[in-house]
Amino acid sequence: MILMRAELINPFLGASFKVLKSLGNEHVKKGELGLASSPVKGDEVNATVGVTGDLLGQVIFCMSQQTASQVASTMLLGLPITTFDELAKSAICEFSNIVTGNAVTELGDKGFFCNLTPPTLFVGKDVLLSTKDLGFLVIPLETGFGDIKVYIALREADK
Amino acid sequence: MRTIKTTNLVPGMVLGQDVLFPRTGATLVSAGTKLTFDLIRRIESFGIREVIIMQSGKTQQEAKEEELLPVFTEYHDRVITTANEIFTNSEQQPVQARVVKNLVSELLEQVELDSDLMLNLTHLKSYDDYLFSHCVNVSILSILIGEALGYPKEELNLIGTAALVHDLGMMKVPNKIWKKNGVLDAEEVNLIKNHPLYGVEMLKDFPEEILSIVKEHHEKYDGSGYPQGLKGEEIAFKARIVGLADVYDACISNRPYRPRLTPQQALQIIFQDKEKYDPHILKAFISVMAIYPIGSLVKLNTGEIAKVIRVNKNQPFRPVIKVLFDRNGNKLDEPLRINLDDDRNNVIHIKDNLSAEESNAIMQQLNEEPGVAEQL
Structure with missing residues (x-):
C-alpha cells in the first residue's frame, strides 16, 4: 500500500524545489501528481535511493542524459560534462541523496524517522521500473535543466 | 563513558548504555550502537534528555x-x-x-x-x-x-x-x-x-x-x-x-x-x-x-560544523570529515571522524561551506589551542 497522504508527499516536493533552487533553478514547474502502476518507464538516467526505518521503499529520480549532464555540471561548479562518466554519475547520486535526505528529515519532524541506503544509478535505454507494491506516486517536474520525474514507492513499516 | 545531552549528540557517537523507552523500560536502542541521525531524533522524540556515550576511541x-x-x-x-x-x-x-x-x-x-x-x-x-x-x-x-x-x-x-x-x-x-x-x-x-x-x-x-x-x-x-x-x-x-x-x-x-x-x-x-x-x-x-577540498570547513545538513580531512576517490561529495562543533555550536572535546561515504551516513550531507569570515573565526578559535591545528 503506497504512501499517498499529502503531508507525507509534500516534503519530497519541497525538497526537490529547494535543491533545484540552490542549483540556480528558481522556476521549477510541478506537473500533475499521479499514480502510476508498475512497471513504469524510466528514462536514460535513473537514480534510486532506498528508504529504511519508519518508512520503507524507494525514491527514484528519472531524467534524460542531457538533463542529467546539466544537473551534474551545475553541481560540479560548472565543469563541462561531455561524457556521462563516473564523476557525472556521482553528482547525480548526490543530487538524489540530498533531495531524499532533506525530505526524510522533514518527515522526521512528523514522527517518521528514516535512514537512507546509498544511491544506485541505472543508465540505459528503455528501462522499466517495478515495485513490489505495484504502484508509484509520480511527481513530474519541469526544470531549467529539463524534465525530471520523481517516482515514490514508500509504505509505512509495520510497527 | 560520559553523559551527554541528547540535543548535543552527533551521528557516529556510540551508546555506552542501553536507552530505554521512558514508559515501559524496554530497550529503545542498545548499548554499543553507533548512532545514526534518525536514531538520535527518535531518542529525542521520546523526551529523553540525556544518554551515556562511549568515549570515541581512535581507530x-x-x-x-x-x-x-x-x-x-x-x-x-x-x-x-x-x-x-x-x-x-x-x-x-x-x-x-x-x-x-x-x-x-x-x-x-x-x-x-x-x-x-x-x-x-x-x-x-x-x-x-x-x-x-x-x-x-x-x-x-x-x-x-x-x-x-x-x-x-x-x-x-x-x-x-x-x-x-x-x-x-x-x-x-x-x-x-x-x-x-x-x-x-x-x-x-x-x-x-x-x-x-x-x-x-x-x-x-x-x-x-x-x-x-x-x-x-x-x-x-x-x-x-x-x-x-x-x-x-x-x-x-x-x-x-x-x-x-x-x-x-x-x-x-x-x-x-x-x-x-x-x-x-x-x-x-x-x-x-x-x-x-x-x-x-x-x-x-x-x-x-573534490568539491569540498581537504581543509574546507563545512556545515552539515544535520547542523554540525566539520573539517574535510580526506577525499574519497570518485566521491567528490562524500569526503571523510572531522566534526568540530555539534549542531548547537558546542565545540567537541574530541573531534569526531565521520566517513560520509560510509553506507550508514547517507542521510547526512554537506549543506554549505563556511564563509571566509566564519572559517577564519573558527581557525582562530582552534589555533588558540596548540596542537589542535596540527591534527588532521
Whole structure:
C-alpha cells in the first residue's frame, strides 16, 4: 500500500524545489501528481535511493542524459560534462541523496524517522521500473535543466 | 563513558548504555550502537534528555595518521627550507637540475605514501616566505593532477620539478614589489610579467621540456595569459597543469594584498573563469581536490560544523570529515571522524561551506589551542 497522504508527499516536493533552487533553478514547474502502476518507464538516467526505518521503499529520480549532464555540471561548479562518466554519475547520486535526505528529515519532524541506503544509478535505454507494491506516486517536474520525474514507492513499516 | 545531552549528540557517537523507552523500560536502542541521525531524533522524540556515550576511541587509521603527521610535517618543512636555500643562492650558484630532481623524488615518495596528509599540510601554516612554500605546494598539487591524468612516475617527477622551480624568476623581482600591499604601476607589473622568462634564463642546466613549463605557466587556455599570450594547444600541456595548480595555491595563501581565500572560494574563482583552463585538466583537478577540498570547513545538513580531512576517490561529495562543533555550536572535546561515504551516513550531507569570515573565526578559535591545528 503506497504512501499517498499529502503531508507525507509534500516534503519530497519541497525538497526537490529547494535543491533545484540552490542549483540556480528558481522556476521549477510541478506537473500533475499521479499514480502510476508498475512497471513504469524510466528514462536514460535513473537514480534510486532506498528508504529504511519508519518508512520503507524507494525514491527514484528519472531524467534524460542531457538533463542529467546539466544537473551534474551545475553541481560540479560548472565543469563541462561531455561524457556521462563516473564523476557525472556521482553528482547525480548526490543530487538524489540530498533531495531524499532533506525530505526524510522533514518527515522526521512528523514522527517518521528514516535512514537512507546509498544511491544506485541505472543508465540505459528503455528501462522499466517495478515495485513490489505495484504502484508509484509520480511527481513530474519541469526544470531549467529539463524534465525530471520523481517516482515514490514508500509504505509505512509495520510497527 | 560520559553523559551527554541528547540535543548535543552527533551521528557516529556510540551508546555506552542501553536507552530505554521512558514508559515501559524496554530497550529503545542498545548499548554499543553507533548512532545514526534518525536514531538520535527518535531518542529525542521520546523526551529523553540525556544518554551515556562511549568515549570515541581512535581507530587504527587515526592512530597511524597521528604517528605519520609529525613525520610528514617535519619533512614538508625540510623541503621548504631546501627550496629556500636553492632559490636564495641561485645568484651565486646556478640551480642544478639534479639537485631539484632528487628533492622532487623524495616529495613524490611522500605523496605516494599519503597524498591527503600532504595536501592537508599545504593549508596549515602561513609561511613568512610565501614563495618557497608556494613552490612546494604547487609541486605537490601538480604531481597529484598529473597522477590523475595517468602520467607515470618519471613524468610526475618532471612535472614536480618544473613546478618546484616555476617561480624561480621571481628572485629577480625586487622584494618590495611582490610584497607590495597596493596597486602596482606599469613598470612593476612588467617586471612581474617577465618572471617566467627570468626563470628560464636562470635554469640553463634544465631539460627543454621543463623550461617550456616554466616559460608558459602563466599562459591561459583562452589566450589571455603572459608573456606571449599563447592559446589552447599552443601552450605546453604540462604548463597548463602547473598553471592551474599555481592559481589554486595562490588563492588559498595569505598574500600582502588580501587574506587567504577558502578552498571553496578558490574553486569558485577558478570555475568562474573556466575558459582560462584546459577542461581535461579541470576535470582531473576536481577528481583530486573534490568539491569540498581537504581543509574546507563545512556545515552539515544535520547542523554540525566539520573539517574535510580526506577525499574519497570518485566521491567528490562524500569526503571523510572531522566534526568540530555539534549542531548547537558546542565545540567537541574530541573531534569526531565521520566517513560520509560510509553506507550508514547517507542521510547526512554537506549543506554549505563556511564563509571566509566564519572559517577564519573558527581557525582562530582552534589555533588558540596548540596542537589542535596540527591534527588532521
